[in-house]
Amino acid sequence: MTTTPEPDSDAIRLHHALATIWDTKPGLGRLAAVNHTVLGRRFMIAAFTFFAIGGVLSMLIRIQLATAESAFLGPDIYNQVFTMHGTVMMFLFAIPMFEGFAIYLLPKLLGARDLAFPRLTAFGFYCYIFGGSILIIALLFGAAPDSGWFMYTPLSSSTYTPGINADVWLLGITFVEISAMSAAVEITVSILKLRAPGMSLTRMPIFAWYLLVVALMMLVGFPPMILASVLLELERAFDLPFFDPLRGGDSLLWQHLFWLFGHPEVYIIFLPAAGAISTMLPVFAQTRLVGYGAIVVAAIAVGFLSFGLWVHHMFTVGIPHLALAFFSAASALVAIPTAVQIFAWLATLSQGRPRFDVPMLYMIGFFVVFVMGGLTGVMLAMVPFDWQAHDTHFVVAHLHYVLVGGFVFPMLAAAYYWLPHITGKFPVHHLSVPAFWLIFVGFHITFFMMHLTGLRGMPRRVHSYPDGVGWEWLNFLSSVGGFIMTIGFALVVVDIILQVRFGKAHGRDPWKAGTLEWATATPPPSYAFASLPQIDRRADGLEPAKIGPELAAGKGYLGFTRNGWMETLAVDMTTGKPDHIVLLPNSTFLPLYTAIATGAFVLCLLFKLYWISLVPLAGVLVLLLAWTVPCGFREDHGPLPIGNGLDLPIHYEVDRPPSWWAMVFALVGNGTLYTSLLFGVLFLWLVAPGWPPPAVAEPGLVLPLAAVLLAAAAPLLARSGIAAAQRSGSAFMPHVLAAAAQLGACLILVWLMATAIPDPTTHAYLAASFVVLGYCALHTGLGVIFAGFGAWRQHAGYVSARRTLDLRIGKLWHDYTALSVLAGVGLVLLLPLLIGFNIPSGEQP
Amino acid sequence: MKSPATETVRRFPILWLVAGFGLWSLTFLTLYMVLTLGCAFSWHMTDHAFGLSLQRIVLVTLALLACIANIGMIRLYRRSELHERRDTIGVAADRLNIVALFCIIFTFGPVVALSPCH
Known part of the structure; x- marks a missing residue:
């Protein structure tokens, strides 16, 4: 006889059944984790570790600048230290911390069991760790980047930075950016498709809105910098002179591409923090x-x-x-829109009955610091003032007020708010309060002084300054403040350890919040929700304490297990109407292996083993293809029950599942990179010195036209293959022909690269033509794989009249490739004509 | 018969949220590109009607076209299903289109007065 009530035993049975399917295996199995809760935590821990490293570097900077003419660090080491401080904080702390936060929280906020692409989450995590490790190891060996976190050319070009320092940055950061781009695609698709039924836009x-905006910004913002890094690495490795003004390049091209990423980056960092504020503040104001x-x-x-701000740098x-x-x-x-948010938060506070707790304290810190940073930002937006303050410590003060105010304070508030969710424990010690005051006071002492040193003319990025110029006491105070702030951060670490170790357990929704994440058990189980909720109102006014037990008892959707599948629901992106079942992949080592192979490729490039690098590159390709092996079915399933009397198809059998959207958004990012490249070429034509070039490309008309026609044939063939599959369930030949068309186009493009372009190291125009054709060749080459994969899936029985997803994803690639080849070949044909025009003034817009 | 663009917007009304600022972005890129082009080819040195340079005429025309397009977009949106729903997204899209018009005027207003290539 059991004394446990029936619903509980049902809930426990369901929990065990789901945990068996969703849990990460112990031991080495941890390396195969694809679960968002596990990986979100790992992301955040890793980001915090890098934050500590960046913090130590900042202490070294402050020791060096505490006194005039200091001999603590020489200029070479100092350059590495300040470069790595900025690089670590921007690329290895801020962005990954937001990613980890989003990965951990999003599915729970949206009422899903995981993100749309768990293996991509894992791959992104390992790319981040390996890329970050390359940078830190380089620092330990004294070979870290030393040209500033912005890596301006020509300082970072091989003439002035001949060692591998700059390569470490270019390759390491590009490696890390794989993580950011994969997170951007994943977050975008997850928000748009993987929500609880009824959760319309x-x-x-509100947090999901912010993350959606940020993820889309990343999709468009990061590619220009990735392009810039690739071009600079091509210049350094193969002498293709994109940034060399003596050969038709221009160092301003780097600045444009870098800041086209760099300024949105500030908002990419701020907006998630603003989303956290918008989520937490109403809870403590006790109102909507x-x-x-x-x-x-x-x-x-x-x-x-x-x-639209990038040139203000x-x-x-x-x-x-x-x-x-x-x-x-x-x-x-x-x-203005930033102020709208600030006023909305103030209105929320004034409308509610605020209760003060630790997260609230840090949010007030955010208000003070961020508003001050915003005001100096408006000052710097005015050109005459910027000309006076440019490249001085005033700018250093401004950016720290914005970034620490706009990200670190909100993140600390968020840490204290969501730690009870992550750990299941509430703090019993309150070191967080003295920690706040130390950080707050230390921060102002450190950075407020920099406004003054800046206004007194102290330049940025100098390792030393002379005695008797009036900067000494201000710098000394800055350094003292820096150490006070560091003690505060150390207290935060101690406080978190104490909370994890000695905190007291709490029930559901300890803050009395209205968002769904508090409806899970805490710490959350791997599957997040035992069953998925139906949302009937705005999802920040829910009753998690009431909903949670019902969902745990399996009273929502998918409150059961089936075939050992990891299932969650996708909805119509606007209305939130349930649309289909998404089957997620199980734990696998493939993301780890793929990241290792990618890392090996990066290291080969770093040590200039270019021919050997083809081996890990092939490995990456094979491993990525291996990802597809467990995907798909050889038979149709039709609509399956999801509970509450509803039946839905699985995602392989619908028109636009998450993977289709992922390809769309990945191509948006890819298209941004390509557009930046094409605009970059035109920029050089119009603005760079050293034009016209000594020779022009002579591709003729026949071969370029043939490449365009073949590339255009592939999507048409793919379409006919899809139509045939939808009619009869089988169409093998169109995909084989599409592969042949792409192969033909690829071979022609490679031939043109080899024969039609004179030595591309002699002028930026020739280098640019070479790279544009290379981009097209690469895409047609990958088109061969997509078409061949489609043919194989067809042949192996994964395609039917209902199951054409693989083919339709391939079609998207073929469409994009056809347009790219048309634009690329068109530009290469057009450029000799443009060069024929005489540019009379050569003025520099 | 509805155009493909209209049909896409009907299927994905979320696109209305980015329509106005999408136009602002396009105008930004176009004006900056045309400015660069004009400066390179000395359009600002040529005299045309009323003492205006070719550079000024082209830039002002493009900025005006952007304003007109934005106003047209606002009118078109106000006839759409999303606007009739008057829910949060519907109102947000309307406001965003109006804010984008303000941004176009504020950001590109200087084309009427400032020296283009100095």
């Missing part, structure tokens, strides 16, 4: 968020406007007044 928690709609408008406006390079006005206006404008 208008009912989404005021101006939900206005905040959505503001977040989207910030997302766009932040892309380049106000002093000699740009015409009119262009300066565009960027200055956009820089000032962005303050």
